[in-house]
Amino acid sequence: MELQQPPPRQPEGCLTAAIRIPVRIVVLVLVVPIRLIWDAVAATARATYRAVLRPLGRALKWLGHTLIVVPLTFLGHCLAWLVRTLVVVPLTWLWQWVVVPVWRYAAVVPVLWLYRHLFTPLGHAVAWVARGVGAVVSVIGTALVRVGLILFVVPLGWFYRRVLTPVGHVIAVVAREVADAFGHAWRIAGQISRAVGRGLKWLGWQLVGRPVRWVWRTVCAPVVHWVRDAVWAPVKRAAVEAGRTAREALASVRETVRQARADAWRALVGGPPREPTPHPARTLGSTTTASGAVPAPEISLRKTEG
Incomplete structure (x- = not known):
């Protein structure tokens, strides 16, 4: 697909070249502070909208819908039902059963008689008079149009061609150059505004962000790591061990209660004696020793070596 080439610009005259540069300089001086203020106000407005106005609007919308729209x-x-029941239905019945029959049988017949014997002849007479008056008005109108053409249209056409067209061309050139100057000045002011914004951002980082980051990395982060490693980790491990010990103690208590309940039931209803449940001996991964397990004899290292 071939790209469409932009239409060639018309050759510019001396007037355009003489107007362009001064106008652009003046407009640039005027537009730069306006663009800076505009960008600052726009940024403030966007932040205010995101932080304040949008949540407030949502809250007011919900409140208005709850307190006003739903009750209304x-x-x-309710009002529509009342109007339909008390007004529309009775009026409909009255129109269907009273007004329409009365109109049909009491008004249509006189109206038809008046139309046939009075309005029709009167209309024919008015139409005949209007055909004659229309011819006279047409002749007079044609004469007035010709006189107006000679007295007004021809001089106005000459004035438009000889005076208004050159003046309008000059005004169009000046307006076009002013508009182009405003466009260039607005774009240049935008670049200046972005440069100022980047400078303020760099200055804020140097004055606030970098010191805060240094304080965090030098002071706060070591303190947080020390608290995490020296205080929080031991406390967490102790809590885990305490929870594990508590769970094992509760399991042992539950097993003892279950065996006691079984012994009591067996004593009441009778039955074979319960064999003692062997307790698991202590293993390498266990932290407790079974109550019935016999500890292994300790062997001294000196005796072994001797």
Whole structure:
């Protein structure tokens, strides 16, 4: 697909070249502070909208819908039902069974008689008079149009061609150059505004962000790591061990209660004696020793070596 080439610009005259540069300089001087203020106000407005106005608007919308729209909707439904029941239905019945029959049998017949014997002849007479008056008005109108053409249209055409067209061309050139100057000045002011914003951002980082980051890395982060490693980790391990010990103690208590309940039930209803449940001996991964397990004899290292 071939790219469409932009239409060639018309050759510019001396007037355009003489107007362009001064106008652009003046407009640039005027537009730069306006663009800076505009960008600052726009940024403030966006932040205010995101942080304040949008949440406030949502809250007001919900409140208005809850307190106003819902009650008014219910009230409107009630009023519509009342109007339909008390006004529309009776009027409809009255129109169908009273007005329409009375109009048909009491008004249509006189109206038809008046139309046939009075309005029709009167209309024919008015139409005949209007055909004659229309011819006279047409002749007079044609004469007035010719006189107006000679007295007004021809001089106005000459004035438009000889005076207004050159003046309008000059005004169009000046307006076009002013508009182009405003466009260039607005773009240049935008670049200046972005440069100022980047400078303020760099200055804020140097004055606030870098010291805060240094304080965090030098002071706060070591303190947080020390608290995490020296205080929080031991406390967490102790809590885990305490929880594990508590769970094992509760399991042992539950097993003892279950065996006691079974012994009591067996004593009441009778039955074979319960064999003692062997307790698991202590293993390498266990932290407790079974109550019935016999500890292994300790062997001294000196005796072994001797």
